[in-house]
Amino acid sequence: MSRGRPRGPRGGSVPPHGAVLVTGASSGLGRECALELEHRGFQVLAGVRREEDGEKLLAESHHERLRYAVIDITDDASVRASAELVAHRYGGLRGLVNNAGICLPGPLECIDGEQFRRQLDVNVVGHLSMIRAHLPLLRRSHGRIVNVTSGLGSAAVPFLGAYSAAQFAKEALSDALRRELAPTGVRVSVVAPGAILTPIWTKVSQAGERALADAPPAVADLYRSALQGFLEGNAQQAMASRTTPEDFARTVLRALTDARPRARYWAGADARRMARTARLLPDSLLDRTFRAITAQVGAPAGTDARP
Structure with missing residues (x-):
């Protein structure tokens, strides 16, 4: 796999050295991120599931320069153990990349409270737990936090x-942390990737x-055709995407090496386009752009969409 030289950021950069912890490194974007950061010179601790x-x-x-640790970001004991491991093995922490996450798709009517709590526990609460546990090490090094979101x-x-x-x-x-931690020298950035295969x-x-x-049959039937079409479209968009895990x-x-890190970085034109569209369009026009997705709600399975 080719790992070319990245374009130099405006305002210069700081050398890629010290320890970085990357969560969600078992596969996909986290795996590629851990390997790239190691290649660039960081000592990398990759958080994996197994x-x-x-x-x-x-x-x-x-x-x-790469080591791994099994980390469950939703388990307080596991999170504390990761911070103790970093302190013992590296003595400090240059960066924390909060990449771990799950995606629970479906109409909100079909997602029960337990599933919804699971989505927030992994993608939000778990990351705050990681940040709180590792902040003493990050403050000591004036380190950086990179929170991975999406478009x-x-x-x-x-x-x-x-x-x-x-x-x-x-x-x-991320916004609140960036403002709260700025006086301590800890910088916080968001990286938002678009569709990537x-x-x-x-x-x-x-x-x-x-x-x-898992939904009641009558509710499932209401959404089945529309959801299946949406999931197929998502997969096709990812396959057609020109953004790669290496880009991410x-x-x-x-975000870890820019001399003046931005509040937000986008990986992929679609993520940047989504952010710009949400910022500029009124709600009524934004609703209209999504109308094709829901056009089949209530239609029998297999029916073609008629936006």
Whole structure:
């Protein structure tokens, strides 16, 4: 895999050295991010779900600067253990990349309270737990926090309401942290990737089917055709995307090394376009842009969309 030199950020950059912790590094964007940061010179601790995920990641490492730890960001004991491990192994922390996350798709009517709490627990509460546990180390090094959201942190898309709610919350969390921590020298940035082809899209489609299976039959039938069309369209968009996991990883690198890190970075034209559209369009026009997604609500399964 080619790892070319990233474009130099305006205002210069700081050398990529010290320890960085990347959560959600088992696969996809987190995996690519961990490997890229190691390649650039960081000591990387990759947070993974299982030992076997970590061993696979180690096999792809070429610089002996990458280690892994099994971290469950929703478990307080696991989070505390990761902070103790970082302090013991590295003595400090240059950056924390909060990338771990899940996506629970489906109409909000089909997502029960337990599922919704799970979405927020992983994508929001767990990351705040990681930040709180590692802040003493980050303050000591005037380090950086990079919170990974998505284009859906700017606009709530139908059938991704729970995920959008979590991304909006993470954006707000990042804004508050950036302002609260600025006097201490800890910088906070958001990286928002657009559609990128990774294994997550298969998981999203499967989770959408489960949401329908768990809903009352009459409710599931109401949304089935529209949701299936939406999930298929999402997968096609990811396959057609020109943004790569490498693009995402290089964007995270910039957030960690820009001399003057931005509040927000976008990885992919679609993520930037979504943010601009949400900012400029009135709600009525934004609603209209999403109307095609919901046009089949109430239609029998297999019916073609008629926006």
